[in-house]
Amino acid sequence: MRKLLVTGGMGFIGSNFILHMLSRYDDLHITNIDALTYAGNPDNLSDIAHSDAYRFVRADITDAEQVGRIFAENPFDGVVHFAAESHVDRSIVHPEAFVRANVLGTFHLLEAARRYETPKFIHVSTDEVYGTLGDTGYFTEQSPLMPNSPYSASKAGSDLLARSYAQTYGLPVIITRCSNNYGPRQFPEKLIPTIILRALHDEPIPIYGDGTHVRDWLYVMDHCAAIDAALRRGIAGEVYNIGGHHERTNLEVTRMVLQELRKPESLITFVADRLGHDKRYAIDPAKTERELGWRPGKELEQGMKETIMWYVTNRSWWERVRSGAYLEGR
Numbered sequence: 001m002r003k004l005l006v007t008g009g010m011g012f013i014g015s016n017f018i019l020h021m022l023s024r025y026d027d028l029h030i031t032n033i034d035a036l037t038y039a040g041n042p043d044n045l046s047d048i049a050h051s052d053a054y055r056f057v058r059a060d061i062t063d064a065e066q067v068g069r070i071f072a073e074n075p076f077d078g079v080v081h082f083a084a085e086s087h088v089d090r091s092i093v094h095p096e097a098f099v100r101a102n103v104l105g106t107f108h109l110l111e112a113a114r115r116y117e118t119p120k121f122i123h124v125s126t127d128e129v130y131g132t133l134g135d136t137g138y139f140t141e142q143s144p145l146m147p148n149s150p151y152s153a154s155k156a157g158s159d160l161l162a163r164s165y166a167q168t169y170g171l172p173v174i175i176t177r178c179s180n181n182y183g184p185r186q187f188p189e190k191l192i193p194t195i196i197l198r199a200l201h202d203e204p205i206p207i208y209g210d211g212t213h214v215r216d217w218l219y220v221m222d223h224c225a226a227i228d229a230a231l232r233r234g235i236a237g238e239v240y241n242i243g244g245h246h247e248r249t250n251l252e253v254t255r256m257v258l259q260e261l262r263k264p265e266s267l268i269t270f271v272a273d274r275l276g277h278d279k280r281y282a283i284d285p286a287k288t289e290r291e292l293g294w295r296p297g298k299e300l301e302q303g304m305k306e307t308i309m310w311y312v313t314n315r316s317w318w319e320r321v322r323s324g325a326y327l328e329g330r
């Protein structure tokens with residue numbers, strides 16, 4: 001039985017990853033640690049809450065003692081580290097929380113993995129550490145780190161710490177850097193669920209600036225499959241970029257969702273631009289395709305239809321999020 005520690009497993013990508021892994025492997029046990037901050041939602045994993053292959057421990061990675069205790073109790077065969085403050089707009093208002101969770105939290109995990117000689121550590125990061133692109137070109141794993149927001153700077157800091165643990169201590173760390181994820185269970189502060197939920201309610205959809213900013217959209221289950229591949233085939237000390245190969249402007253994806261829901265474009269409302277707003281992200285997938293044998297499988301139009309359908313049919317999930325009911329008992 002392989003034992004995996006997943007951090008931040010109650011969040012959007014972490015919960016999809018746990019569901020992916022448990023549906024795929026019989027010989028796996030997952031311990032999920034999550035601090036249950038606002039974006040950690042136990043509803044995401046209610047279907048497996050009582051599974052023998054799964055255990056949830058509420059723990060905060062900013063607390064070194066809590067992290068140390070988890071590692072002392074369990075020898076893990078691998079760590080997949082998702083836990084992070086992830087929303088750029090929040091980082092502009094409250095940067096400190098991002099430094100604490102993303103830099104200090106990652107440091108505590110790396111230290112524990114070093115002390116207990118964990119044989120594999122996947123540090124899940126973001127293409128935002130590379131900063132912004134102009135109208136052409138792609139990020140490769142060699143692109144310089146030029147983060148522009150407190151969020152991406154904190155992730156770049158954690159990436160560099162992870163790198164240093166590989167170089168200095170030989171900790172078998174792999175860093176993955178993904179583009180913009182979308183799919184089921186995404187917290188409604190992000191662009192895609194914002195569009196879907198506001199459109200369903202006939203509410204104005206805020207588009208920052210002129211809406212020409214470009215993101216590379218990656219279906220969350222494709223991302224999970226890529227991390228799975230990194231666990232199995234990734235080389236320690238390496239970085240792998242994970243992109244969806246679907247570049248669209250924010251206006252294009254907004255129109256796509258509105259069309260699918262048969263809602264008018266008049267819902268689009270241009271608002272003040274995000275400070276330091278990165279213009280464009282796009283990923284050169286060559287290394288990841290070659291070394292991990294992975295490529296994104298989901299077409300954007302199909303993935304978007306399925307995502308919209310998930311929100312339409314899982315009304316109680318987002319009603320509990322919107323009302324704050326999912327936070328009860330914390």
Ligand SMILES: Cc1cn([C@H]2C[C@H](O)[C@@H](COP(=O)(O)OP(=O)(O)O[C@H]3O[C@H](CO)[C@@H](O)[C@H](O)[C@H]3O)O2)c(=O)[nH]c1=O
Nearest residue numbers: 086087088126128179180189190191194206207208213250
């Ligand atoms: C929430 C919101 C966003 N936007 C714009 C800002 C961005 O250009 C684009 C996507 O915004 P967000 O959904 O916040 O995602 P973005 O800032 O690109 O960052 C995401 O993607 C990154 C990967 O690229 C992850 O590392 C981040 O954790 C994740 O939050 O849409 C709007 O125009 N209106 C909105 O209401």
